[in-house]
Amino acid sequence: MIPENPLKKGPELTLEKNYECIILAGGLGTRLRSSVPDLPKCMAPIAGQPFLKYLINYLLKEGVTKFIFSLGYMHEVIEAFLLKEYPHLNYKIALEEEPLGTGGAILLSCKKASNKEVLILNGDTMFQVNIETLMTFHHQHDADCTLALKPMHNFDRYGVVEINKDNFVESFNEKKYYTEGLINGGVYVLNVNRFLQLTFPDKFSFEKDYLEKYVTSQRMMGLIQDQYFIDIGIPEDFERAGIELS
Numbered sequence: 341m342i343p344e345n346p347l348k349k350g351p352e353l354t355l356e357k358n359y360e361c362i363i364l365a366g367g368l369g370t371r372l373r374s375s376v377p378d379l380p381k382c383m384a385p386i387a388g389q390p391f392l393k394y395l396i397n398y399l400l401k402e403g404v405t406k407f408i409f410s411l412g413y414m415h416e417v418i419e420a421f422l423l424k425e426y427p428h429l430n431y432k433i434a435l436e437e438e439p440l441g442t443g444g445a446i447l448l449s450c451k452k453a454s455n456k457e458v459l460i461l462n463g464d465t466m467f468q469v470n471i472e473t474l475m476t477f478h479h480q481h482d483a484d485c486t487l488a489l490k491p492m493h494n495f496d497r498y499g500v501v502e503i504n505k506d507n508f509v510e511s512f513n514e515k516k517y518y519t520e521g522l523i524n525g526g527v528y529v530l531n532v533n534r535f536l537q538l539t540f541p542d543k544f545s546f547e548k549d550y551l552e553k554y555v556t557s558q559r560m561m562g563l564i565q566d567q568y569f570i571d572i573g574i575p576e577d578f579e580r581a582g583i584e585l586s
Contacts, residue, residue: 357403359471360455363395364445365463366412366436380414382463383421384572387586390421391572394585395466396429402471404459407431408452410445412438443544450532460528464573466585467525469565477563478529481507484558485535485551488527488565491520498523501562509560512552522562524551525569534558 365382379385382392396407411418411433422429434449446460457478459471469488478486487509489501500513500521512524524547540549551560570585572578 357472358406358455359402359404359459359475360406360408360453360457361399361404361459361461362408362410362434362446362449362453363392363461363463364410364442365392365418366410366415366439366445367464380418380463381573383414383417384464384578386572386578386581391466391581392418392421392463393425395461395463396426398466398468399459399461399471404471405430406454408434408449408458410434410436410449412436412440412445439543441543441545443540443546443549444542446530446546447536447540447544450530450536453532456533457529457531460530462526462571465526465571466568466581467527467565468568469525469527470567474527474529474563474565477507477561481561482559483529483561484531486529486561486563487551488525489522489562490525490569491564491566492518492523493520494518495521495523503562507561507563509551509555509562511555512547522564525565526571527565 365380367381383390386394407429409418409431415435419433422431432452434452436445436448440448450458467488467490474486474488487501492498496515496517499515500518501509501524502511502513503522504510570577570581572581
């Protein structure tokens with residue numbers, strides 16, 4: 341059974357809504373190439389607007405005021421879009437000269453961060469978590485990394501994250517068919533300084549070389565958020581997004 345995941349009761353925390361967010365948008369988009377052959381994944385048109393626009397607008401409504409865009413493949417297209425559509429947005433660019441993997445991209449972006457904690461999202465996924473709840477939970481537990489977890493039923497595209505009764509992440513299980521489980525929704529809160537103190541190669545996977553490797557030695561928490569979720573990285577969900585987000 342999927343466990344309940346209430347916030348722990350404790351002293352009320354009042355966090356200023358001045359969140360900083362890293363958006364990972366440097367991927368090659370090979371899975372989506374048949375539907376969108378000449379654009380980065382995050383720029384795939386959904387009902388006539390780039391997917392990135394829906395993502396940015398959602399984050400602005402949730403209190404994100406500072407952005408770091410992790411870019412690589414066709415970065416010029418994304419930079420031109422930002423200059424045109426969001427001329428007053430407070431953002432920085434972390435540009436990969438060569439693909440660094442998800443971990444390397446996050447590490448490069450963290451070096452540009454100004455907040456102690458950053459929110460991290462994938463540029464091709466919409467998981468409409470309550471960011472204030474997620475950030476409060478992260479602070480209450482003094483976490484190194486907090487994962488937003490999405491309950492799912494009857495799936496085989498994702499691995500499953502196991503948490504204990506106190507919401508600590510215990511393990512990451514491989515992709516296979518599950519009747520139900522909690523998936524990693526690709527939304528994280530990361531303590532920047534603690535992450536930068538670790539040693540990584542130049543190119544590495546955030547999922548394999550950080551989350552799975554350090555799950556027993558870092559303070560990793562999981563917060564269940566049963567909110568809207570879509571990953572446009574595959575053609576069928578890209579088509580579905582055109583209906584659901586329009």
